[in-house]
Amino acid sequence: MLAIEIELLTGRYAATAHNDRGRAEWPPHPARFFSALVAALHDHENADQAERAALLWLEQQNAPSLWVDPESRVGRRQVLDVYVPVNDVTLGGDAAIREAEAKLSESATPATKRKAEAALEKVKREAVAIDAQPSDKALKTASALLPERRTRQVRTFPVVVPEMPTFAVLWPTADSSTHRAALEQLCARVTRLGHSSSLVRCSVVDRDFTPTLVPGDEGDVVLRVVGPGQLERLDRAFGHHGAFRNRILPARPQRYRSTSSVTALSPGAESVFSTDWVLFERVGGSRPVASRATDLARALRGALIEVHGNQDLPAALSGHAKSGPTEQPHVAFIPLPFVGHEHADGALMGCALVLPRELASSDRELLLRLVAKWEKERSNERGNLTLAGGTLPPFIVRRVDVPAKAALDPARWCRASTRFLTATPIALDRNPGNLRSNQGGTARKAALEAQQNISDACLRVVGVRPSSVEVSLVPLLPGAQHVRDFLPWPGRPGRTPRVRVHADIRFDAPVRGPLLLGAGRYFGLGLCLPVEDQ
Amino acid sequence: MPLNADQLKKLVVGETVAIRGAATLEPAGGPGDKVFPPTHSVDDRNKNKPGAKYAFETRRIGGHDVTCVLIDSVQSQANRMEEALQALWADKQIALPVVSVDFSSVAPEVGRITSLTAPHRIADALLRDSLLDGQLFRLSDIGKSFTDASTRNATALFKVCPTGLVFGLWDSTGPKGGLGAKFQRGLVSEIVGINAVAGSKTASRIDPLNILKKAADIYVAVDGKERWTTDASSAKKENGEPVKFGKEGKPSEVNHGNVTPSIDSVGGGVTIDEARHTVVLSLASLRRLGFTTGADEARTVLAALALLAVFAAESRGHDLRSRCLLVPKKGSALKLEAVGRDGSATPVDLDLAGAIALYNEVVDNLPAGIKFEKPAGEAIVVLQPSPKLADLVKKSRDLAVAEADVGDV
Numbered sequence: 001m002l003a004i005e006i007e008l009l010t011g012r013y014a015a016t017a018h019n020d021r022g023r024a025e026w027p028p029h030p031a032r033f034f035s036a037l038v039a040a041l042h043d044h045e046n047a048d049q050a051e052r053a054a055l056l057w058l059e060q061q062n063a064p065s066l067w068v069d070p071e072s073r074v075g076r077r078q079v080l081d082v083y084v085p086v087n088d089v090t091l092g093g094d095a096a097i098r099e100a101e102a103k104l105s106e107s108a109t110p111a112t113k114r115k116a117e118a119a120l121e122k123v124k125r126e127a128v129a130i131d132a133q134p135s136d137k138a139l140k141t142a143s144a145l146l147p148e149r150r151t152r153q154v155r156t157f158p159v160v161v162p163e164m165p166t167f168a169v170l171w172p173t174a175d176s177s178t179h180r181a182a183l184e185q186l187c188a189r190v191t192r193l194g195h196s197s198s199l200v201r202c203s204v205v206d207r208d209f210t211p212t213l214v215p216g217d218e219g220d221v222v223l224r225v226v227g228p229g230q231l232e233r234l235d236r237a238f239g240h241h242g243a244f245r246n247r248i249l250p251a252r253p254q255r256y257r258s259t260s261s262v263t264a265l266s267p268g269a270e271s272v273f274s275t276d277w278v279l280f281e282r283v284g285g286s287r288p289v290a291s292r293a294t295d296l297a298r299a300l301r302g303a304l305i306e307v308h309g310n311q312d313l314p315a316a317l318s319g320h321a322k323s324g325p326t327e328q329p330h331v332a333f334i335p336l337p338f339v340g341h342e343h344a345d346g347a348l349m350g351c352a353l354v355l356p357r358e359l360a361s362s363d364r365e366l367l368l369r370l371v372a373k374w375e376k377e378r379s380n381e382r383g384n385l386t387l388a389g390g391t392l393p394p395f396i397v398r399r400v401d402v403p404a405k406a407a408l409d410p411a412r413w414c415r416a417s418t419r420f421l422t423a424t425p426i427a428l429d430r431n432p433g434n435l436r437s438n439q440g441g442t443a444r445k446a447a448l449e450a451q452q453n454i455s456d457a458c459l460r461v462v463g464v465r466p467s468s469v470e471v472s473l474v475p476l477l478p479g480a481q482h483v484r485d486f487l488p489w490p491g492r493p494g495r496t497p498r499v500r501v502h503a504d505i506r507f508d509a510p511v512r513g514p515l516l517l518g519a520g521r522y523f524g525l526g527l528c529l530p531v532e533d534q
Numbered sequence: 535m536p537l538n539a540d541q542l543k544k545l546v547v548g549e550t551v552a553i554r555g556a557a558t559l560e561p562a563g564g565p566g567d568k569v570f571p572p573t574h575s576v577d578d579r580n581k582n583k584p585g586a587k588y589a590f591e592t593r594r595i596g597g598h599d600v601t602c603v604l605i606d607s608v609q610s611q612a613n614r615m616e617e618a619l620q621a622l623w624a625d626k627q628i629a630l631p632v633v634s635v636d637f638s639s640v641a642p643e644v645g646r647i648t649s650l651t652a653p654h655r656i657a658d659a660l661l662r663d664s665l666l667d668g669q670l671f672r673l674s675d676i677g678k679s680f681t682d683a684s685t686r687n688a689t690a691l692f693k694v695c696p697t698g699l700v701f702g703l704w705d706s707t708g709p710k711g712g713l714g715a716k717f718q719r720g721l722v723s724e725i726v727g728i729n730a731v732a733g734s735k736t737a738s739r740i741d742p743l744n745i746l747k748k749a750a751d752i753y754v755a756v757d758g759k760e761r762w763t764t765d766a767s768s769a770k771k772e773n774g775e776p777v778k779f780g781k782e783g784k785p786s787e788v789n790h791g792n793v794t795p796s797i798d799s800v801g802g803g804v805t806i807d808e809a810r811h812t813v814v815l816s817l818a819s820l821r822r823l824g825f826t827t828g829a830d831e832a833r834t835v836l837a838a839l840a841l842l843a844v845f846a847a848e849s850r851g852h853d854l855r856s857r858c859l860l861v862p863k864k865g866s867a868l869k870l871e872a873v874g875r876d877g878s879a880t881p882v883d884l885d886l887a888g889a890i891a892l893y894n895e896v897v898d899n900l901p902a903g904i905k906f907e908k909p910a911g912e913a914i915v916v917l918q919p920s921p922k923l924a925d926l927v928k929k930s931r932d933l934a935v936a937e938a939d940v941g942d943v
Contacts, residue, residue, distance in 0.1 A: 005877070007873075007877055009551075009552050009554060009722075009814045009816065009873065010722050010724065010812055010814050011812060012724075040822075043685065043686070043822050044686070044824075045686060073594050074594070075591055075592040075593040075594055075599070075602075076591060076592065077589055077590070077591035077604065078589050078590050078591060080574035080575070080589050081574055081575050082574065082607070082609075083575075084609070085653040085654070087653065087654040087657065087658060087659050087706065087707045088659070088706075088707045089659050090659045090662055090663055090707065091663045091920075091922065091923060091926075093663065093670050093920070093922070094662060094670040094671075094672045094673050094709075095709075097670065097673060098673070098709060127670060127920070127922070128665060128668075128670070128920040128921055128922050129921065129922055130921050130922055130925040131922065131925070131926075134925070134926055134929060138926055139926055139929060139930040139933065140930070141926070142923055142926030142927045142929075142930055143926075143927065143930040143931070143934075145659055145660050145663060145923070145927075146637075146641060146644055146660070146927070147644065147647065147651070147652065147653055147660070148643075148644070150653055157607075159591070161591060161592075161593050161594075162594070163593075163594030166877070188549070188551075188818060188875070189818065189821075189822055191718075191720075191816050191818045191819035191822065192718060192816075192819070196702060196718040196719050197608045197719065197722045197724075199552065199720075199722055199814050199816045199819070201551040201552060201818075201873060201875070201877065203875050203876065203877075205876075242712065242713050243716070244706065244712035244713065244716070245712065342579065
């Protein structure tokens with residue numbers, strides 16, 4: 001058992017969430033802690049070999065458990081803009097002089113030397129001499145230099161204040177005896193975690209801890225952890241960013257579940273779709289909104305079929321058996337829109353392959369190999385893939401393990417809730433009637449029919465009926481689009497277009513998503529967002 | 535017994551992780567009085583929410599959620615501590631390497647700026663654009679000496695700006711750009727108000743002369759020095775018409791008349807039960823600094839300097855901003871403790887007088903090679919604003935005065 005205890009000396013933890021600049025991270029991610037150990041390793045010019053070996057051993061271990069306050073016991077400070085004075089306002093005289101000096105030292109012939117000397121003299125004079133007609137820029141710079149009028153830049157300092165200022169990172173089954181001394185030395189040099197104001201005390205301890213968060217696929221919390229090769233990855237990356245350029249911490253996502261039954265809602269019902277997603281994040285190209293979801297879904301499916309080479313995918317992947325469409329849930333192609341936030345615009349942030357829960361492991365393997373093949377054969381030098389087709393302009397994506405955008409986080413769509421709102425409208429299996437009718441009673445009857453339809457769909461996907469369904473043609477979530485903005489579904493000649501509605505669905509007991517409902521559920525329609533029930 | 539130099543050195547050199555202090559403060563007007571926390575900008579979405587300008591937070595205290603508010607941030611506390619150190623140094627009580635530049639002739643209200651008060655300490659752009667013996671600061675010997683400082687070798691920075699090693703420094707705009715000397719802070723101090731409730735403040739003006747809104751029309755005067763006049767015939771004319779002052783020529787545009795009372799709930803202060811002041815000095819982070827000589831002594835000086843900064847600021851009282859004066863609660867003045875590797879805490883006894891004596895003693899113990907050269911109150915170098923900078927500042931101020939529209943109140 002390896003247990004490392006970390007005490008937040010200032011009583012608070014200041015670290016920005018990796019996928020939300022306006023939010024503090026909690027609990028502290030194990031990957032961040034590993035980086036702190038690596039920083040301690042490099043305190044000295046020549047890294048201690050025993051310490052290095054200890055970190056190489058540590059990265060091989062499984063994802064650690066945590067003994068840490070849950071979110072409910074943690075206080076958060078409002079993240080407000082703070083204006084800090086900049087230091088890059090300058091008349092720049094010294095930089096010009098250094099350049100001229102460099103040129104002088106490079107000059108080879110006496111002639112160039114004389115020229116360079118003269119240039120140097122000139123630059124030295126100009127650096128301090130009064131300019132009779134100063135430029136506007138120079139005047140602005142001078143006045144912005146003085147402390148009272150110094151230009152300021154916005155920064156935020158997200159801070160979390162846990163009830164218990166100590167937490168522990170635990171590897172219950174690891175045998176650290178050979179590396180214990182080296183780890184103790186490294187921990188003694190971990191002085192902060194996150195922002196520099198997050199001073200910590202860090203030490204290897206012998207106490208027994210009962211973990212409160214353990215790695216588990218059914219978990220709600222996703223933390224970044226490290227895997228084998230992390231030390232080398234970090235060393236290599238340091239060569240690029242030198243500790244001051246923007247960079248992303250290499251990490252792999254690990255789901256964690258809470259061990260305390262008190263804090264976790266234990267949902268009875270689960271979706272037939274799993275939380276196991278293959279994620280693609282939009283990195284360039286067109287910026288379609290949610291109304292183009294079905295085009296993008298078709299493009300994604302088309303790309304995989306094309307890579308496979310023929311249409312003969314197993315039923316679990318294509319949804320088609322010899323005799324026609326399958327009954328079993330199969331892989332869904334789901335574009336993920338930015339909805340649910342005050343400033344959401346419905347833009348598609350990426351897409352995901354959502355695997356059914358009951359997928360045979362051979363089929364799963366086939367799909368993952370197909371994705372890998374797609375990446376290998378069709379990606380450009382930066383690892384980006386292009387989705388296009390029909391009327392969809394090229395949409396460029398990259399597969400990601402840990403998405404930077406909140407909209408792509410499976411936990412956002414999969415967490416258990418008693419209330420769901422549609423991000424994309426549900427395509428009803430049967431025509432409910434005219435929802436827009438002005439005739440007495442027709443619209444009402446159609447609404448009831450639609451509600452029943454959706455209740456049936458819920459039964460099919462999560463195994464329980466909702467306690468209430470309300471339908472609407474207008475969007476119910478910020479960022480979602482009106483049903484009329486969506487192209488007809490299925491949109492194939494000879495196929496009747498389905499009626500689509502938005503819905504507000506409530507259950508008696510929490511249901512764990514992803515909730516994909518209706519006729520278009522394998523292609524991005526009927527995607528529901530779990531929301532707080534108020 | 536107050537902490538002495540030997541004991542401090544033992545703490546610094548040994549395994550003590552940090553020295554931590556806590557104090558409980560209350561508003562000078564007594565508990566329940568209103569205080570004004572630092573304000574932040576408010577976006578449109580929240581602009582009418584009560585207390586939106588303040589950084590509230592929820593803390594778990596005694597099993598309950600308690601609303602708290604930030605009263606003084608880490609950065610603001612650092613600035614106050616540096617100012618307090620400068621006051622002690624200027625008063626000739628402590629020796630401390632300080633680089634200063636005197637802007638009194640150029641901008642009197644700015645006065646002297648030092649490596650303690652400049653926004654980015656010794657790496658600040660103001661020092662960079664000033665002259666040492668006619669040469670731009672960063673091209674001088676001292677200016678070049680700390681360009682290559684790093685945590686592995688902090689000696690050069692220790693000799694010219696030890697506060698940079700305590701409060702943090704990043705020479706990101708120097709000759710090495712982003713790769714320039716970068717040091718994390720080792721001292722963190724913050725004040726948080728407990729059980730904060732947003733309040734309202736009112737603003738109004740009763741005119742002692744009781745000038746009514748309709749009393750007269752105000753026009754722009756022809757003579758710039760006179761600024762305004764009520765006599766239309768001697769007003770500035772545009773297209774034959776006299777130009778009204780401001781938008782409508784009301785007496786309020788020239789600061790006369792009553793101002794209707796308004797109630798501000800967005801930035802109307804807060805009431806708090808008490809405020810907690812937490813301060814932490816990480817000795818472990820001082821131990822990570824490398825020196826070519828006298829490492830233990832240098833680290834001990836930095837620790838003493840940090841402790842001195844804390845007490846110096848505390849002794850000046852927590853007069854944080856207008857209507858925000860905090861005083862220690864009876865019996866809860868700043869108390870220090872040393873935090874061991876296993877989390878255990880041992881009390882540390884120290885006050886301002888003790889901290890000054892301690893600091894002076896450990897400074898005296900510095901070996902050759904990193905001794906502080908100058909006596910108390912004397913800067914290691916005094917820079918001059920470059921003629922170019924001085925002229926630009928003067929010109930830009932003249933321009934500001936000339937350009938200021940008479941309507942800009």
